[in-house]
Amino acid sequence: MSMKMKIEGAGDIERALGALARGTAKGVTRRAMKKALQPVARSAEGSPFVIAVTSKLARGQKGRARGDQGRSKVAMYVGPVQQDGSHAPHAHLIEFGTGDRYHESGKYVGAVMADPFMRPAWDANRERVLEILKREIWAEIEKTVARAARKAARG
Structure with a gap:
């Protein structure tokens, strides 16, 4: 499942990220999204x-997520791993479950009922994710600017 979020009305965040180097801005965004x-x-x-x-x-998932890739895009995924x-x-x-499954011989081998665990987790937390993202991205921008100022002061 792939969900895209677009934050509108966050021009100040966009301008602050634009003032940073692209790699630095992507790191800030990645840490905040995580x-x-x-x-x-x-x-x-x-x-x-x-x-x-x-x-x-995973290698097999990359082809399906090509729209998430790009020089200026940051994508984070939340999901199951072993x-x-x-x-x-x-x-x-x-x-998502499966439909009825049959062997080539015609033997019925069952079906798996859907037992969603990611969709309910997303639905229950999507507004909270946006609020945390707004707060954390500002905190990360401030930390990055302070770190750059300390580095510049050292010379």
């Missing part, structure tokens, strides 16, 4: 998977 998505990850912890917030995708941190390729079968 903190903002933590409530979604905590809310989905009752699932049979470990839930992680990351900017990385205990070793690798992606969980079967998680979507639990989240």
Whole structure:
């Protein structure tokens, strides 16, 4: 599941990020988004998977997320991983369920009922994510500016 959020009316944040170098601004945004998505990850912890917030995708997922890539874009993903941190390729079968399944011989082998864990976590926390993101992005911008000022003072 992919959800895009667009913050409108945040011109001050955009101008402050624009004043930073692109790499620095992306780091600021990535750190703020990682903190903002933590409530979604905590809310989905009752699932049979470990839930992680990351900017990385598995090799098979990258092709489907091409719209998330770009020089000026920052994308963070929250979702299931296995205990070793690798992606969980079967998680979507639990989240969305399956239809009736049959072998080639025609033998019926069952169906998996949907047991959503990410969608309810997102629905319960999406407004909170936006509020945390606004607060955290300002905090990260202020920390970055202070760090740059200290570095410039050292010479």
